[in-house]
Amino acid sequence: MFSAYIDMIRIRFLMMLAYRVNYYSGIIIYAINIGAYYFLWKAIYGTNETLGEFTVLQMTTYVAVSWMARAFYFNNLDREIANEIKDGSVAVQLTKPYPYLIFKMMQGLGEGLFRLLLFSIPGMVIVTLIFQIELPTQFDVWLIFMVMIFFSFLINSQINLLTGMFAFFVENNEGLMRFKRIAVDLFSGLIIPISFFPGWAQKVLEWLPFQAITYLPASVFTGRVVGNAIYNAFIVQVFWFVFLSVPIYVIWKMARRRLVVQGG
Amino acid sequence: MYYASIFTDYFKTYLKTRMTYRADFLIEVVTDLLFQLTNLFFILVVFLHTNSLGGWSIYEMLFIYGYFMIPYGVFTCFLNLWGFNERYIVKGEMDRILTRPAHNLVQLVLENMDPASLFGSLTGFIIMGYAWLHLDVSFVWYDPFVLILMVIGSVLIYGGVYILITSLSFFSDSPTGITPMIWNIQNYGRYPVDIYNKVIKFTLTWLLPFAFVGVYPASFFLDKDIPQGFALLTPVVGIVFFSIGFMVWNIGVNRYKGAGS
Numbered sequence: 001m002f003s004a005y006i007d008m009i010r011i012r013f014l015m016m017l018a019y020r021v022n023y024y025s026g027i028i029i030y031a032i033n034i035g036a037y038y039f040l041w042k043a044i045y046g047t048n049e050t051l052g053e054f055t056v057l058q059m060t061t062y063v064a065v066s067w068m069a070r071a072f073y074f075n076n077l078d079r080e081i082a083n084e085i086k087d088g089s090v091a092v093q094l095t096k097p098y099p100y101l102i103f104k105m106m107q108g109l110g111e112g113l114f115r116l117l118l119f120s121i122p123g124m125v126i127v128t129l130i131f132q133i134e135l136p137t138q139f140d141v142w143l144i145f146m147v148m149i150f151f152s153f154l155i156n157s158q159i160n161l162l163t164g165m166f167a168f169f170v171e172n173n174e175g176l177m178r179f180k181r182i183a184v185d186l187f188s189g190l191i192i193p194i195s196f197f198p199g200w201a202q203k204v205l206e207w208l209p210f211q212a213i214t215y216l217p218a219s220v221f222t223g224r225v226v227g228n229a230i231y232n233a234f235i236v237q238v239f240w241f242v243f244l245s246v247p248i249y250v251i252w253k254m255a256r257r258r259l260v261v262q263g264g
Numbered sequence: 265m266y267y268a269s270i271f272t273d274y275f276k277t278y279l280k281t282r283m284t285y286r287a288d289f290l291i292e293v294v295t296d297l298l299f300q301l302t303n304l305f306f307i308l309v310v311f312l313h314t315n316s317l318g319g320w321s322i323y324e325m326l327f328i329y330g331y332f333m334i335p336y337g338v339f340t341c342f343l344n345l346w347g348f349n350e351r352y353i354v355k356g357e358m359d360r361i362l363t364r365p366a367h368n369l370v371q372l373v374l375e376n377m378d379p380a381s382l383f384g385s386l387t388g389f390i391i392m393g394y395a396w397l398h399l400d401v402s403f404v405w406y407d408p409f410v411l412i413l414m415v416i417g418s419v420l421i422y423g424g425v426y427i428l429i430t431s432l433s434f435f436s437d438s439p440t441g442i443t444p445m446i447w448n449i450q451n452y453g454r455y456p457v458d459i460y461n462k463v464i465k466f467t468l469t470w471l472l473p474f475a476f477v478g479v480y481p482a483s484f485f486l487d488k489d490i491p492q493g494f495a496l497l498t499p500v501v502g503i504v505f506f507s508i509g510f511m512v513w514n515i516g517v518n519r520y521k522g523a524g525s
Binding site: 021022024025026028029032033035036039040042043044045046048051052172174175178179182185186191192196197198 | 460
């Protein structure tokens, strides 16, 4: 069983390798975004030393590392699942001897690993050379950060599974998928770190899973969260991973029972 | 006259198709707007912590932002050819377009028009008006006319750049991924270009002139240190880029040999 999962990851990895054009343009898009936000934040800081609990150096590092982390955790599982539900091919998938949702997660992981190895890591090296950013010096910070972005991947993918599975219940979940995309980029702290939000918004976001995707791991990486607080941040991620598994399981059970494949 | 009558007919068909799925239509309009408003949110949150972004105040930033939304909405309504390669080249639909009596580009525009995106323009206009009320800038009788001229210029820039990029589909049949890239770049035209380094500033001014769909034309009304004469280049740049785009498009269509089998 385990080797089957490894193969799913491997095949998606190779598939990504085959569609290299998207890979090149992806690199340029991320480079543009990091570059533009870098200058934008520099201008926002102006002569200020710290804003929203961030120093300039922490902010530029935050921008770089959160975009690079996004390259790893980002995937389109929601759209893939919704399409397979709409065109009915999900019915074929259900006959396969492995759990469909885990299969999708593995595909997402293959995609993520591809971008991590060929994109985030070389990208981070280049960004470090061009821009003023500060990398953590302690080895264990790197280690916990790696574990944390793996959980970012899990939580983001879980949200994608939930959004995608919605297609079982409505005929068009396009709006929901778009809304999810906005919510993840905005509420995860990718566009603006959560400590910049007004107090009431911070309180609300603390109770949502999005901060676990970008804000928490990037805060550890930039050294804003140190010592035992690192473990607290990690526990929040684990909590959301476990907590989100429940609705996925329930909805999946419900959906299988009411699956109607049109035509075919 | 001829085009006006086809336009009306296509518009009626559009309304009929969209009104069949009202809920979908509404959701799409709302999420589109939300997507654009995330950037408004960015500006608002940032200005909770500072009073100036590279020398520009919050109301000036809002003004640029509002302006940015107007041509963008008009462009998405009429000239948006997103997914052209997949829908028209790969599926062979372009052959059908070429047999129609209307000019192929007009035919494409008619088939793809999306008047719902004009809600974005309206929202932008309201934001711009709101910012104006808080700014201490003079109002001159010719401002509304200049605004129309600027918006037309900006729309032509969008149109020119995207028609140029889309026509690459005629030269290479594999997807290039350039369109999403350009789509990303255009968003940076609504921030004051002086904050970027020289390379980015030059690119946004002359190569992919997205500063002319946001900060430059908007600054005409704001009495900033960007000279008004420079802002008035917007329609000129628009005409130049649209002409280039249209020329390359026509060359591409002439090279087009049709879908296989």
